[in-house]
Amino acid sequence: xxxxxxKDLLGLAPLSADQIRLVLDTxxxxxEISERAIKKVPTLRGATIVNLFFEAxxxxxxxFEFAEKRLSAxxxxxxxxxxxxxxxxxxxxxxxxLEAMKIDMxxxxxxxxxxxxxLAERIESNVVNAGDGTNEHPTQGLLDMLTLRDRFGDLAGKxxxxxxxxxxxxxxxxxxxxxxxxxxxxxxxxxRSLLPNAIEQMGVTVFNRIEEAIEWADALNVLRLQLERMxxxxxxxxxxxxxxxxxxxxxxxxxxxxxxxxxxxPMNRGVEIDSDVADGPHSVILDQVTNGVAVRMAVLYLxxxxxPELAEAAKKGVA
Amino acid sequence: xxxxxxxxxxxxxxxxIIxxxxxxxxxxxxLLRNGIVEACGGTISTPDGAEILDASGLVVAPGFIxxxxxxxxxxxxxxxxxxxxxxxxxxxxxxxxxxxxxxxxVTDNQAVVGFVKQKAEQAGYARVYPYGAIxxxxxxxxxxxxxxxxxxxxxxxxxxGRPVESAQLMRSALEYARAFNVPIAEHCEDMTLARGGSMxxxxxxxxxxxxxxxxxxxxxxxxxxxLLAKRTGGHIHMCHLSTKGSVELVRWGKExxxxxxAEVCSHHISLTEDAVDGYNTNAKMNPPLRTAEDIxxxxxxxxxxxxxxxxxxxxxxxxDEKEREFADAPNGIVGLExxxxxxxxxxxxxxxxxxxxxxxxxxxxQAKIFxxxxxTLARGGxxxxxxxxxxxxWSCDPKAFKSKGRNTPYGGHTFTGQARYTIxxxxxxxxx
Ligand SMILES: [Zn+2]
Ligand SMILES: [Zn+2]
Numbered sequence: 138x139x140x141x142x143x144k145d146l147l148g149l150a151p152l153s154a155d156q157i158r159l160v161l162d163t164x165x166x167x168x169e170i171s172e173r174a175i176k177k178v179p180t181l182r183g184a185t186i187v188n189l190f191f192e193a194x195x196x197x198x199x200x201f202e203f204a205e206k207r208l209s210a211x212x213x214x215x216x217x218x219x220x221x222x223x224x225x226x227x228x229x230x231x232x233x234x235l236e237a238m239k240i241d242m243x244x245x246x247x248x249x250x251x252x253x254x255x256l257a258e259r260i261e262s263n264v265v266n267a268g269d270g271t272n273e274h275p276t277q278g279l280l281d282m283l284t285l286r287d288r289f290g291d292l293a294g295k296x297x298x299x300x301x302x303x304x305x306x307x308x309x310x311x312x313x314x315x316x317x318x319x320x321x322x323x324x325x326x327x328x329r330s331l332l333p334n335a336i337e338q339m340g341v342t343v344f345n346r347i348e349e350a351i352e353w354a355d356a357l358n359v360l361r362l363q364l365e366r367m368x369x370x371x372x373x374x375x376x377x378x379x380x381x382x383x384x385x386x387x388x389x390x391x392x393x394x395x396x397x398x399x400x401x402x403p404m405n406r407g408v409e410i411d412s413d414v415a416d417g418p419h420s421v422i423l424d425q426v427t428n429g430v431a432v433r434m435a436v437l438y439l440x441x442x443x444x445p446e447l448a449e450a451a452k453k454g455v456a
Numbered sequence: 457x458x459x460x461x462x463x464x465x466x467x468x469x470x471x472x473i474i475x476x477x478x479x480x481x482x483x484x485x486x487l488l489r490n491g492i493v494e495a496c497g498g499t500i501s502t503p504d505g506a507e508i509l510d511a512s513g514l515v516v517a518p519g520f521i522x523x524x525x526x527x528x529x530x531x532x533x534x535x536x537x538x539x540x541x542x543x544x545x546x547x548x549x550x551x552x553x554x555x556x557x558x559x560x561x562v563t564d565n566q567a568v569v570g571f572v573k574q575k576a577e578q579a580g581y582a583r584v585y586p587y588g589a590i591x592x593x594x595x596x597x598x599x600x601x602x603x604x605x606x607x608x609x610x611x612x613x614x615x616x617g618r619p620v621e622s623a624q625l626m627r628s629a630l631e632y633a634r635a636f637n638v639p640i641a642e643h644c645e646d647m648t649l650a651r652g653g654s655m656x657x658x659x660x661x662x663x664x665x666x667x668x669x670x671x672x673x674x675x676x677x678x679x680x681x682x683l684l685a686k687r688t689g690g691h692i693h694m695c696h697l698s699t700k701g702s703v704e705l706v707r708w709g710k711e712x713x714x715x716x717x718a719e720v721c722s723h724h725i726s727l728t729e730d731a732v733d734g735y736n737t738n739a740k741m742n743p744p745l746r747t748a749e750d751i752x753x754x755x756x757x758x759x760x761x762x763x764x765x766x767x768x769x770x771x772x773x774x775x776d777e778k779e780r781e782f783a784d785a786p787n788g789i790v791g792l793e794x795x796x797x798x799x800x801x802x803x804x805x806x807x808x809x810x811x812x813x814x815x816x817x818x819x820x821x822q823a824k825i826f827x828x829x830x831x832t833l834a835r836g837g838x839x840x841x842x843x844x845x846x847x848x849x850w851s852c853d854p855k856a857f858k859s860k861g862r863n864t865p866y867g868g869h870t871f872t873g874q875a876r877y878t879i880x881x882x883x884x885x886x887x888x
Contacts, residue, residue, distance in 0.1 A: 150663070229779045249781030250665040251735030270783065272665035310665055333662035334670075 140442045145257040145264040148273035149315035157315055160435050161283050163445050166452040167438070168431035170207055178454040181210040181441055186242040187235065188214045190267070194246055196402055197267050197277075200426070201244050204433035210242075228252060232259040242440065245269070263440040265433075271305050276436060277401055278311025280429040282319065284421050285356055287428075288397055293320030298350040300384060301360035301409050302331040302371075308401045312358060313339055326350035327360075327382060330371045347382050351389065356397035359384050362409045375408050385411045389419070397421055460580045461491035462839065462882030465503045471511025471843060473497060475518055476816040477824075477832035486516055488839035488882040496833045509884070511843050514876055517815045518833050519551025519840030521822035523612070524641075524695060524719060524767035525792065527553075527584070529575060530568065531560025536772040536860050538572055539579035541792070544770070544859035546886040548793040549875025551840035552583035552830055553770075557594070558617035564589035564600040566608035573609045581885050583840070585611040585828060590629045590640065596621050599628060606636045611826055614641035616695055619677055621647065626681060630690025637827060639693040639717065644677035644702070645669075645743070654783045656729040656744040664735065666783060669744055671699040678702045682709035682716050693825065694718040696769050698743035700753035707762045717825050719765040720754050722798040723789060723865065727751075731865050737778045737785035739865040741769070755808045758817060764825055766817040768795045772861025790854070790861040798866070800846050800873025811846060839882035848874040 142156055149157065170176055186205050190198055198214065205212045228247070232255075235243060242263045245253050250270030257264035268274040282292065289295050297316050303309040303325045316323050317340055324342035325332055326349075337343060344350040350357065362378060372378050379385075384398065398410075398420045406412045415422060435448070443451060468486040473496065475481075485500040486493065502508060527541035536544075538555070545553050555572060557563030563572065569586045576584030588605035592598050594615045602613060613633060620626045620642065629640050650673040655661050657668025678694055682705060685692040694706060697720050709716040723741065728748050731739035739745060757763035771788025778785050799818065803809040809817070819842070823831025829838045852869045854862040878886035 227776070227780055229776065247781070249783055252781045254735060255781055270665055270781075271667075307665060310663075334657060334668070335659040335662045338659040339662060 140439045141445060142436070142439050146275055146436050146440060147254050147257055147264065147266045148275050149278050149311045149318070150273065154318045157279070157282070157318060159445050160279055160432065160439065161286060163435035163439060163448045164283055164428065164431040166448045167434040168428065170434070170452055171427065171430055176207050177209055178207065178451060179209045180438060180443065180451045181205070181208040184210045184241040184441060186210045186212045186244060186437070187240050188212060189231070189243055189245045190214070190216045191247045192268070194268065197246060200429040201267060201433050203430045204437060207430070208434055208437060210437070228255055229259065232256050235262065236260045242437065265436060265440065268307050271307055273311045274307040275311050276429065276433050277308050278315045279436070280425055280432045281312055281358060281399055281401070282315050283428045283432055284399060284425050285397065287424065288421065289355065292316065294322065296322045296324065296353055296355045297358060298324040298326055298344065298354040299358045299360065300347065300350060300382065301327045302362055302366060303327055303336065303360070304331045304333050305363065306360050309360060313341055324350060324353060328372055328378070331366065347384070347388060348391070351392045351396065354396055356399060357384060358399040359410050361401065361403065362405055364405065379408050383409060383411060384414050386413045386417065389414060395419055399425060401425070459577050459583065459881055460883060462488065465489045465494070465506035466509060466879070466882055466884070467500060467502055467506045468509045468511050468516055468841065468843065471514045471516035473516045473833065474812050474815045475820070475833045476812045477518065477820040478834050481812055486833055486841065488841070488879070491839050491881040493833055493835055493837045493839055496835060509877060514843050514845050515811060517842050517844070518819045518831050519878070519880065520549050520796065520818045520842045521552045521828060521830060522550050522767050522770070522792065522795065523554040523765060523822050523826050525553045525555050525770035526558065526772070526788070527555040528772065529559065530571065535774050538575035538584060539581070540858065540860045541770070542576055542579045542581035542584055544790070544792045544857065545582035546878040546880065547858040549796050549842040549844055549878050550582055550792055551842060551878060551880045552585065552828065554585045554587055554611055554826060556614060556616045557587045557589040562589050562594050563587065564592050564594070566601070566604040569605050569608040569610045582880060585609070587612050587614050587641070589613065590615045590620055591625060594618060596625060599625070599632060602633060602636065606638060611828060612639045612641055612693070614643065614695065616641065616643040619643050619645045619647065623680060623684065627684050627688055630684055630688040630692060634688070634690050639691045639826060641693040641695050642677060642681050643695050644674045644681070646673045646676045649673040654740060655732050656746050658729060658747060660729040660732060664732070671701055671746065674699055674743055675701040675705060678705045682706070682714055685709070685716055686712070686714045689715065691715045691717070696721045696724065696743055696767070697754065697763065698724045698746050698750060700750045703753045703757035703762055706757070710762060717764045718762070719767045720758065720763045721767055721769045722791060722795045725751055725754050725758070726798050726802040727865060735782040736865065737780065737782055738789065738863050738867070740782060740785050740787055741771070741789055742787040755803065758803070759808055759813070764817065764821050766795065766799055766814070768792055772859050773863050775862050778863050788863070790857055790859045790864050793857055793859065794852060794864060794866050794871070796844060796875055797850070797871035797873050801871045804846060805872055839879065841879040842875055843877040843879070844873065844875045846873045848872070850874050
C-alpha cells in the first residue's frame with residue numbers, strides 16, 4: 138500500500154517539504170483524539186503492526202503503541218535485548234519471517250544505520266523507521282517540528298540550534314534534514330569532538346560556545362548526552378560538559394530574548410540541561426511527548442493509504 | 457608437481473606488442489615454446505605443428521600480475537578456493553597473483569605456504585605466489601619464521617587485513633627480511649582512529665550517520681613505515697593507498713631515496729565515497745572509497761610513478777555476508793575480473809595513462825618489485841602473456857564471474873577494455 142508518503146517512512150532526508158507539511162497538518166486533527174474520554178477511532182481496524190525493537194527504547198515504543206491503539210490497529214511487540222546478530226539471526230532472516238507472517242506495517246528500531254531502509258527494500262509491508270543507528274529518527278524530527286510550528290507558525294527563517302552530541306545523534310540528522318527543508322536556519326553547538334567533521338557542508342552553522350548559540354537562536358533542541366561518551370574519550374567529564382555546554386537558567390537569563398527549549402528525552406538533568414530549565418516556562422518538552430503520539434498516528438494513517446483531506450473525518454471515526 | 461606447460465609451440469601473430477621491460481611498442485609476432493618465450497618481435501615464421509593465434513588489432517603484453525589478492529583457502533573454501541581464485545584471475549587477464557596470508561589458519565609457516573602453492577599447481581590457471589604473515593597468527597606479537605617460508609615459496613610478507621601496530625615489530629620485520637630480499641607489505645591503518653568506522657570520514661559519513669575512517673588513519677602509518685624503512689634500509693611496500701596525503705608522503709620518501717614502493721586498487725582510482733550512498737555494501741571496503749580529490753591524486757601518482765602498481769585487493773565474500781546492515785557487512789570486492797576493464801576505462805580512455813604505462817603498472821613493475829618471474833616478453837622469460845582489446849565494450853554481470861564471490865560495485869557497468877586471451881606457461885587458459 139502506498140499513500141502520499143510512499144511505501145515507507147525511512148527518514149526526513151528522502152521526504153519533500155510538501156510531504157513533511159502534510160504529516161504535520163495531518164497530525165493536528167489526530168492530536169485531538171488523545172484529548173477525548175474514548176481515545177480511539179476505527180481508522181486502522183484490522184491492520185496488523187509489528188513493533189520490532191532491536192534496541193531498547195521505552196519512550197518511542199510506548200508512543201508508537203499508543204498511536205497504533207488509538208487507530209485501532211492490532212499490534213505485536215517484538216523486542217530483542219541484544220543485537221539480532223548475537224542471536225544468530227540476520228536482519229535479512231527477520232525480514233523473510235515478517236514477510237511470511239503477512240503483516241501490514243513494521244515499526245523498526247535498530248542499532249545499525251540504514252537498517253530500516255534495508256528492511257523496507259526486502260518486505261512488502263510499510264516500514265516506519267523508529268531510529269536506525271546514528272542515521273535518522275524521523276518521527277522524532279517530525280514531532281520536534283510540530284512543536285516548533287505550534288509556537289512559531291511558519292518555520293521559514295526561524296533559527297534552531299541543536300545542542301550536544303550531534304555525531305552520534307539520529308535526532309540531530311532528522312532535525313537538520315527536516316528543518317532546512319522547511320526553510321529554517323539550523324545551527325549546531327557542542328564539543329567539536331562530538332560534531333561531525335564535515336557538518337558545515339550540510340548547510341548548518343557551527344557554534345563553539347553555548348552563549349553564542351543562545352544569543353542567536355529562537356529555539357534550542359538539547360540532545361541527550363550518552364554518559365559513555367566520557368569513557369570513550371570524546372569529552373573529559375560530565376561536570377565539565379555541564380559547565381561549558383550545559384543549558385542552564387543562568388545562561389538563558391542573560392539572553393536578550395526568550396527561547397524555546399526542546400529535548401528528545403530521556404534527560405540527564407544537571408548534565409546537558411538543568412532541572413529548572415527542563416521544568417521552566419520555556420520548556421516545551423511535554424508538548425513534544427503529546428505531539429509524538431499525534432505525529433505517529435498521522436504517519437501510520439498516511440502510510441496505510443489514508444487520504445490527507447479526510448483526516449478530519451478520520452478523527453471523527455467516519456473515514 | 458610442476459606447473460602445466462603448453463604442449464605445442466604457440467605463435468601469437470600480428471598483435472601490437474607492448475612490453476615496457478624492453479621498451480617495446482610495435483606490431484609483431486611472439487613465439488612461445490616449452491613454457492618460455494622463444495622469440496619476440498618482428499615477423500616470425502611458423503614452426504611445424506605450431507598453434508597460431510591471430511592477435512591483429514589486439515595488444516600483446518607480458519602477463520598481468522596482481523600482488524594483492526585474497527584467495528580464502530585454507531579456511532573459507534565456501535567463499536573462494538585457490539582454484540576458483542586462480543580461475544577468476546585468468547578471466548581478468550591476470551596470469552599470476554600473490555595471495556595474502558589472512559587465511560584460517562594464517563599462512564604463517566612453511567606448511568601452509570606449500571599447501572597453497574600445491575593447490576595452485578593442481579588448478580593450473582594463474583600462478584599463485586603466497587605471502588607469509590609478518591607475525592605469528594597475524595597477532596602482531598612475534599615474527600613468523602620468514603626464512604623457512606621463503607624457502608617454501610613465500611615471496612613477500614604482510615599482516616594484511618590489519619596493520620602491524622607495534623613500530624618495533626615492524627622495524628624488526630624490515631631488518632630481518634633484508635637478508636631474503638623480499639618486501640614487507642603494510643596495511644596502513646591506525647586502529648585507534650579507524651575502529652568502528654565503515655566508510656570515509658567526510659560529508660557522506662556525516663549524512664548517512666556512519667562512523668568514518670579519516671584519511672589520517674592511513675597516512676600516520678604511511679609516514680611511520682617510510683621512516684622505519686629509512687632507518688633499516690628494508691623494503692616497505694604500501695598496500696592499497698587511498699588518500700592524497702599518502703601519495704604525497706610516498707613521493708617524499710622516494711625523493712629521499714628510501715626503499716618504498718606503493719600500490720593502488722582499481723576501485724580507488726575509479727569510485728568515490730558517493731558509491732556508498734543508500735548503504736550500498738558492495739561499495740564497502742577497507743580502506744574506504746574516498747573523494748574525487750583523492751582519486752585525482754592517486755591517478756596523478758600513477759602517472760608520475762609515485763605509485764608503482766595497480767592491484768585489486770580481490771576480496772570475495774559469500775553473498776549473504778554482504779546482505780546486512782552496512783556497518784556490520786564485511787569489507788571488500790571481487791576485483792580480478794574487472795581490474796583491467798576499470799583501468800582501461802578510467803585511466804586509459806581518460807588520457808591519464810598510456811597503454812605502456814598500464815602494462816608497466818599491471819605487469820612489468822609488479823614482477824620487478826616483488827622479484828617474480830614474468831613481467832617481460834624478452835626471449836627466455838616465462839611464457840605468460842595477456843592479449844587484450846583496449847576498446848572492446850562489455851557489461852559487467854557478476855553472475856558470470858569465475859570467482860565464487862559476486863560482491864562488486866560495478867554490476868551493470870559498461871566498460872571499455874577486455875582481456876581476450878590469457879596465456880600461462882605457453883598454454884591458453886582463458887578466451888573471451
Ligand atoms: Zn588491507
Ligand atoms: Zn587486502
